[in-house]
Amino acid sequence: MGEDRWLWQTLGTVRLWESRWYNLRQDRVRIHTGDEITYTFQEHPGAVFIVPVTPAGEIVLMRQYRYPIRQWLWEVPAGAVDGDEGLEAAARRELAEEIGGAAEELRYVGHFFAASSISNLRIDVFLATGVRLGRGVPEATELIEIKIVPVAEALAMARRGEIKDGQSALALYLCEPLLLAREADALV
């Protein structure tokens, strides 16, 4: 619906807070009723989520400590896009950084928005196949534990609600048709 893209008119923009990870952006906006409002949202460069499949056909999950919720969550490798590196380069870099992984093939799956009323964070999802693991190089603040599980088990974990990181759970669901097609091929 391209004609609606500028339905609300941006009158002004300030950044209330800026960092290398994201900004807090506040816009003055003329909305469809003609009224002027203030809209404040998280301005994010976007992130890639990668579902890694090993040559043996298993999925690599990571358990990571998330300070904002003070919990350990099951996730897939992911991270913010860095400047203008491009989505595929970001996906390969995060695979290497988080699990020391290198993929034979990277397939683009799709995108979604993480929390579209309060953030412009866009998530692009890749399926990585033929992933061989090396030694990950996590950032100092990252606590990561790795677990390799059969495809069916990873999908069952998502279905049982055990993957509480919503972005990782949805990335797995979006890859499900490809994963199941792959398993069916392998069985032939």
Place this chain on the structure above:
Amino acid sequence: MGEDRWLWQTLGTVRLWESRWYNLRQDRVRIHTGDEITYTFQEHPGAVFIVPVTPAGEIVLMRQYRYPIRQWLWEVPAGAVDGDEGLEAAARRELAEEIGGAAEELRYVGHFFAASSISNLRIDVFLATGVRLGRGVPEATELIEIKIVPVAEALAMARRGEIKDGQSALALYLCEPLLLAREADALV
């Protein structure tokens, strides 16, 4: 993993920005290495997402304009939890406000975190059945268009990646086993 809950120690908290919707919170934190870091995240009261099923067994979707991404997205009814109203009360209130809906039964499905590295936003998902629609009372800033589709079509839209609001797509996926069981029952 309760023992890890306080793995990182909060040394101090300031709120860089506060609003009725969410805050930008900045903590001084001693991490597992002993180092002190600054961690800034969105502090949110939490939200409910409700998958509404009509007595005829169809799902009510909404198309909503999202300013941060300047796009119209397909979503299910949702909204922030208001003070201490409780999750179920929030779900019934949002159903009424967004689509003028009233549910015979509300079933708790599960929860996930929307973007756990930069926000503590927790999403609690409900399946609402026997939903009758009245006139919605959207807030002035909400632009909403409603569409009623068969269960199979709503799930297919998620699977085809047409529901770009990640939280709504995942809410639908989490309800899928219940929705399919319900359809199977109805066919008996």
